[in-house]
Amino acid sequence: MKARARGMPVIVYRLGNQAGDRANAAWNPQDLTLLMLQGVLRSGQAPRLNWRLEFTPVDFTSEVIVRAMAQLSLHAGKIFHLVNPQPISFDLLCDWLSVSGYTLRRVDYADWLVELRQLAEACQPIASLLRLLEELAPSGGSQYFGQLSTFDSRQLRAALPSLGLESGYPAIESSLLAVYVARLAERGLLPRARRNTSGGALLGKVAMVTGASSGIGQAVAQALARDGCQVALVARRADQLEQVRQGILAAQGVAVACPADVTSRAEVEAAVARCRSLLGQPDILVNSAGVMYYTRAFSGLTHLTDRTIDVNCRGLVHTVEAVLPIMLDRGGGHIVNLSSDAGRAPFPGLAVYTGSKFFVEGYSRALRLEVASRGLRVTCVQPGDVRTPLQACRDDADSEAHKEFSGQGKYTMLEPEDVARAILYAVQQPPHVGVNEILVESREAPI
Ligand SMILES: NC(=O)C1=CN([C@@H]2O[C@H](COP(=O)(O)OP(=O)(O)OC[C@H]3O[C@@H](n4cnc5c(N)ncnc54)[C@H](OP(=O)(O)O)[C@@H]3O)[C@@H](O)[C@H]2O)C=CC1
Numbered sequence: 001m002k003a004r005a006r007g008m009p010v011i012v013y014r015l016g017n018q019a020g021d022r023a024n025a026a027w028n029p030q031d032l033t034l035l036m037l038q039g040v041l042r043s044g045q046a047p048r049l050n051w052r053l054e055f056t057p058v059d060f061t062s063e064v065i066v067r068a069m070a071q072l073s074l075h076a077g078k079i080f081h082l083v084n085p086q087p088i089s090f091d092l093l094c095d096w097l098s099v100s101g102y103t104l105r106r107v108d109y110a111d112w113l114v115e116l117r118q119l120a121e122a123c124q125p126i127a128s129l130l131r132l133l134e135e136l137a138p139s140g141g142s143q144y145f146g147q148l149s150t151f152d153s154r155q156l157r158a159a160l161p162s163l164g165l166e167s168g169y170p171a172i173e174s175s176l177l178a179v180y181v182a183r184l185a186e187r188g189l190l191p192r193a194r195r196n197t198s199g200g201a202l203l204g205k206v207a208m209v210t211g212a213s214s215g216i217g218q219a220v221a222q223a224l225a226r227d228g229c230q231v232a233l234v235a236r237r238a239d240q241l242e243q244v245r246q247g248i249l250a251a252q253g254v255a256v257a258c259p260a261d262v263t264s265r266a267e268v269e270a271a272v273a274r275c276r277s278l279l280g281q282p283d284i285l286v287n288s289a290g291v292m293y294y295t296r297a298f299s300g301l302t303h304l305t306d307r308t309i310d311v312n313c314r315g316l317v318h319t320v321e322a323v324l325p326i327m328l329d330r331g332g333g334h335i336v337n338l339s340s341d342a343g344r345a346p347f348p349g350l351a352v353y354t355g356s357k358f359f360v361e362g363y364s365r366a367l368r369l370e371v372a373s374r375g376l377r378v379t380c381v382q383p384g385d386v387r388t389p390l391q392a393c394r395d396d397a398d399s400e401a402h403k404e405f406s407g408q409g410k411y412t413m414l415e416p417e418d419v420a421r422a423i424l425y426a427v428q429q430p431p432h433v434g435v436n437e438i439l440v441e442s443r444e445a446p447i
Pocket residue numbers: 210211212213214215216217234235236237238240260261262263287288289290291292311315338339340341382383384385386387388389390391
């Protein structure tokens with residue numbers, strides 16, 4: 001300020017937490033974020049903490065400073081806050097570490113400190129972490145972590161294009177965290193992650209599967225994970241998703257639960273954001289969430305017809321619209337929509353369901369025409385009857401219609417895995433091949 005008062009050009013930089021650079025993760029060894037990472041991964045424990053953490057890769061900070069100095073006349077007199085405008089929650093970071101191959105146990109903060117004290121004798125960074133925590137939170141409590149100051153970064157954001165930094169402020173996302181953890185592990189500063197050993201043709205791809213808590217969606221999620229995909233599991237029942245996730249983890253795969261009701265745009269968008277933070281951008285979207293109620297059009301069960309349209313039509317559009325910008329941006333992606341043989345032919349007792357699947361067909365075909373030239377593929381899968389809970393007759397449905405028209409007990413139905421194999425075939429094709437439709441039915445019941 002004195003220099004400014006004497007007429008010298010001054011730019012003020014207010015720095016938040018500085019993290020390692022994005023190439024090598026060269027990082028101040030006494031930084032709290034790094035020490036916390038070490039504390040979590042060395043102890044194998046994730047303390048319950050209400051902490052929103054922000055950090056900025058140090059190479060970004062130095063780029064801003066050097067470039068702004070080169071344009072002094074443009075930026076003199078400005079204050080640049082280099083404080084990450086998009087902090088992430090510590091919970092999300094721990095979830096990310098878990099899906100990235102670290103086994104973590106959730107514990108209370110106080111219990112974690114006890115564990116750290118035991119590790120501190122043999123591990124210098126843990127001793128440093130304990131010292132820092134005593135300084136920041138002398139009473140041993142976790143209150144310190146609840147405080148996060150946010151700063152107005154508008155001035156910096158506005159200046160970034162003129163500084164040649166059009167890609168904006170570095171987001172704390174999966175790809176950045178992956179570089180950090182890998183580089184730090186190479187240098188022995190963090191333990192190495194357990195790798196996804198399932199291998200397979202889809203290794204490195206990210207898939208989002210709706211309806212993953214049951215039936216076809218569950219089988220597809222498992223098959224994709226076996227083939228190397230990291231899978232985001234979407235449905236409403238969090239407990240069911242957790243079971244599916246545990247099964248995938250036990251088979252050495254990678255999966256994360258993203259509970260959401262597809263009829264809510266906001267919940268779908270939050271699920272996509274969680275997938276991006278924890279696994280990365282989705283390469284594949286499988287829309288399997290759906291409902292089917294045997295009801296004749298004149299039965300007056302309007303709540304079931306509304307629900308069918310909401311889930312099968314609106315829900316599917318919500319997920320497609322949430323991932324489309326990401327896929328278009330990257331110039332690639334594969335959307336697989338569960339239609340039905342009822343998307344090709346009418347079925348009595350299922351007028352609204354048939355209509356919903358004709359919608360899926362029409363929507364998918366038009367979508368394909370719009371996005372094919374931009375690198376995206378759209379596949380409609382049309383299964384005949386599959387042995388899943390969808391085929392059951394709900395108490396409030398039209399039981400006579402179910403008795404008369406359902407295929408149950410009349411022939412051998414497909415298994416969910418039969419449909420999963422068809423989907424795997426479609427997504428494993430080379431990028432120039434579009435498998436646009438697959439009709440897969442019970443041999444005994446062709447339409
Ligand atoms: N089974 C069959 O014979 C056939 C099925 N299909 C289609 O395949 C798809 C999957 O069916 P299937 O696996 O058999 O059925 P299931 O009943 O086994 O599974 C349906 C899935 O959809 C999810 N779901 C339902 N409503 C919502 C919602 N509002 N938000 C988020 N998820 C929801 C359910 O999860 P949760 O309850 O946890 O939310 C569940 O995971 C459907 O689109 C169906 O139309 C096509 C042809 C034949």
